[in-house]
Amino acid sequence: MRVDYSPGSIDPGSFYRLLTAVIVPRPIAWVSTLTADGETANLAPHSFFTVASTDPPVVQFTSVGRKDSLRNVEATGEFVVNIASEPFLDQINETATDFPRDKGEFDAVGIGTEPSLRVKPPRVASSPVALECTLHATLGLGNSTVVFGRVVHAAVSEEVLVDGDPDIRRLRPLARLGKNEWGTVGELHERARIPYRDWERRN
């Protein structure tokens, strides 16, 4: 037996909660932006986040509603995705507070910045990975806006590299789950992809 849910027959908030409870775990982009006057540095987590294209490298996040991060990206054409790592769970959550527009979360929460190399918004100094992005496009979809950012520079802390590659045990990325739940990396499983030429020999 299954329980059926139709988006037309339950309220949008309930369907949103259903989607966020089943599309899990979601990586978290900790997005830093600057206001158009360059005065206020904004920082907010977005878990509707993924890779949109690999060549050119483009990442995407979704603003549900028109939030400060979205307005700043539209005004400046730039943002930084900082990877949300386990030690910063509470800080990340604090940056999701609906501070007034002129109150930047870096200052309000007490998060250290470091300059970016290719864009004006600062990086989160303590985040192990910063993806510096220029705005590629936005796509309005109902109550949401998908933001596509061309990754023009990636800065990765040496501390999370093993043999030259980022290592998940060192990155310790957080995930957003349903409700107010957060996840951390659990058990790892490795499987090599199976080329079709090997498939028939196996079966």
Ligand SMILES: Cc1cc2nc3c(=O)[nH]c(=O)nc-3n(C[C@H](O)[C@H](O)[C@H](O)COP(=O)(O)O)c2cc1C
């Ligand atoms: C872990 C986490 C993930 C979130 N993901 C999103 C998201 O994908 N899209 C969104 O619009 N809001 C998301 N939010 C809520 C925003 O972070 C929150 O509304 C924030 O205040 C927006 O800040 P801003 O107005 O400075 O852009 C998330 C909150 C948390 C705690």
